[in-house]
Amino acid sequence: xxxxxxxxxxxxxxxxxxxxxxxxxxxxxxxxxxxxxxxxxxxxxxxxxxxxxxxxxxxxxxxxxxxxxxxxxxxxxxxxxxxxxxxxxxxxxxxxxxxxxxxxxxxxxxxxxxxxxxxxxxxxxxxxxxxxxxxxxxxxxxxxxxxxxxxxxxxxxxxxxxxxxxxxxxxxxxxxxxxxxxxxxxxxxxxxxxxxxxxxxxxxxxxxxxxxxxxxxxxxxx
Amino acid sequence: xxxxxxxxxxxxxxxxxxxxxxxxxxxxxxxxxxxxxxxxxxxxxxxxxxxxxxxxxxxxxxxxxxxxxxxxxxxxxxxxxxxxxxxxxxx
Numbered sequence: 001x002x003x004x005x006x007x008x009x010x011x012x013x014x015x016x017x018x019x020x021x022x023x024x025x026x027x028x029x030x031x032x033x034x035x036x037x038x039x040x041x042x043x044x045x046x047x048x049x050x051x052x053x054x055x056x057x058x059x060x061x062x063x064x065x066x067x068x069x070x071x072x073x074x075x076x077x078x079x080x081x082x083x084x085x086x087x088x089x090x091x092x093x094x095x096x097x098x099x100x101x102x103x104x105x106x107x108x109x110x111x112x113x114x115x116x117x118x119x120x121x122x123x124x125x126x127x128x129x130x131x132x133x134x135x136x137x138x139x140x141x142x143x144x145x146x147x148x149x150x151x152x153x154x155x156x157x158x159x160x161x162x163x164x165x166x167x168x169x170x171x172x173x174x175x176x177x178x179x180x181x182x183x184x185x186x187x188x189x190x191x192x193x194x195x196x197x198x199x200x201x202x203x204x205x206x207x208x209x210x211x212x213x214x215x216x217x218x219x220x221x222x
Numbered sequence: 223x224x225x226x227x228x229x230x231x232x233x234x235x236x237x238x239x240x241x242x243x244x245x246x247x248x249x250x251x252x253x254x255x256x257x258x259x260x261x262x263x264x265x266x267x268x269x270x271x272x273x274x275x276x277x278x279x280x281x282x283x284x285x286x287x288x289x290x291x292x293x294x295x296x297x298x299x300x301x302x303x304x305x306x307x308x309x310x311x312x313x
Contacts, residue, residue, distance in 0.1 A: 057291055064288070093291065100293040102232075103239040147236060147294060173237065 001216055004031040004041035006071070008062050012049035013084065013196060020196035021045065024213025033065040043080040043124070043216055044071055046087030048140075048194055058101060058143050059089035068094060080124035080216060081188045085141055088180070088190035097181055097190045098156070099148030104141065105173025113205035114139035114193050115167040116179050120160050123186040128211035134167060135208035138197040145173040146181075146192070156181055163189055224273035225302040226281045230290045231262035265289050266302070273301045282311055 003021045005028055007014045018028035029041050033051075038044065052061035062068065068090070075081045075096050083091040091097045104110060115136050118129040129135070148156070153176055156162055164180035172192070180191035195209025232238045238260050245259040267284070269277050281299050290297040292313075299311045 056288070060288065060291065092293070098293075100291055102236065102294060105237055105239060107239045107243055145237070 001042040002027045002029050002040065003213075003216070004029045004038055004044045006031045006033060006044065006046050006067055008033040008049070008051035008065060010049050010051045010053055011047050011086070013047040013194065014049070016194075017045050017047040017084065017196045020199045020209070020213045023199045023210060025217055026213070031067055033062065033067050036066045036070055038067070038070045038074060043082070044074070046071070046081070046083040046090050047196070048085030048087060051086055051090065054086075054143070057089075057093065058086060059091075059093040062086075062090045063093040072096060075183075075188050078185060078187050082125045082212065083188075083190040084194055084196065085144070085192055088192055089143070091188060091190045096188050097183060098152050099146055099181070101143055101192070102145045102147055102173075103143045104145055104171075109140070109142045110144070110171045111138075111140040112171065113137070114171060114179075116164045116193060117167055118164055118211075120163045120182060120186075122160075123163060123182045123189050123215075125189045125212050125215050126163055128215040133211075135211075136198070136205045137193045137195050137209040138204055139171055139179075139193040141172060141192055144171070144192045145175075146178045147175055153178075159184070164191060164193070224269045224271065224277060226267045226269060226273070226278070226299060227302050228265040228267065228281065228285045228289050228297055228299050229262060230265070230285070230295050230297045231260060233294055233296055236294045262295075263289075278311065282313065286313065 003026045005017045021028040089101045118133045121129045121131045161182050163182050166177040166179050170177050182189045195212040198204045198209030241259040241261040248256045285297045
């Protein structure tokens, strides 16, 4: 499949995400924030970083980047979209996902190998994992505290839309230890940790993140 | 030229780590007795023409779509130096 990776001004992990896409067996297509063009891709990754310098709020300016008009429209038609870290923040600001991400409760940047439980393996991006698989991938964020009102949190839990949950302690104050969520359809996933940094043994905590990039193929050929 | 002010504050139930950091710093500087600090943002917008219902409505729309995130923030809009014309709008 052809998977687009959007580069915004201030994106940091776009090249790593492209590399992870290729490790997952796909063609990586560079997309530019200023273009009203998805170049015919089959799926989109919004990578981590500090798009637009995190000015105003994380993801608040990026949400209105030209390419996001196309991403929102395509997501509405079912195109798989994965937002990692800053990408997750952009998806929340775009209202493709509920809730918001605020500054870590302990006020310091966190960077560590984080254990997670993949609680929903029915999304476009997590089908390669066993249900409740426990994985370790990199977490690095300053504003990763997931918040939403109680009714929204209950709905996310009730509908099985919590994709990943933090294990071994809450790293950033996220309500109910939520590390990632999906939309009702399961094609849009937002994730605070970085699976693209855990796709090869040479560096990082292992290859547990690879599943996010092989799931699309698994879903297609299942 | 009308000058609108939009004040954006984190909702009361949302944790405000920046406010907490300021709250922690004040006693260290010798300011005693502060029990709570909440940190928000203030936007000053200059709009062509006189203040009007129409331009107020537009500023409210700006506040809703870009200046604040209604999931985590509340905002107030007022016309600077002329509370009578625009009044205060809370959301």
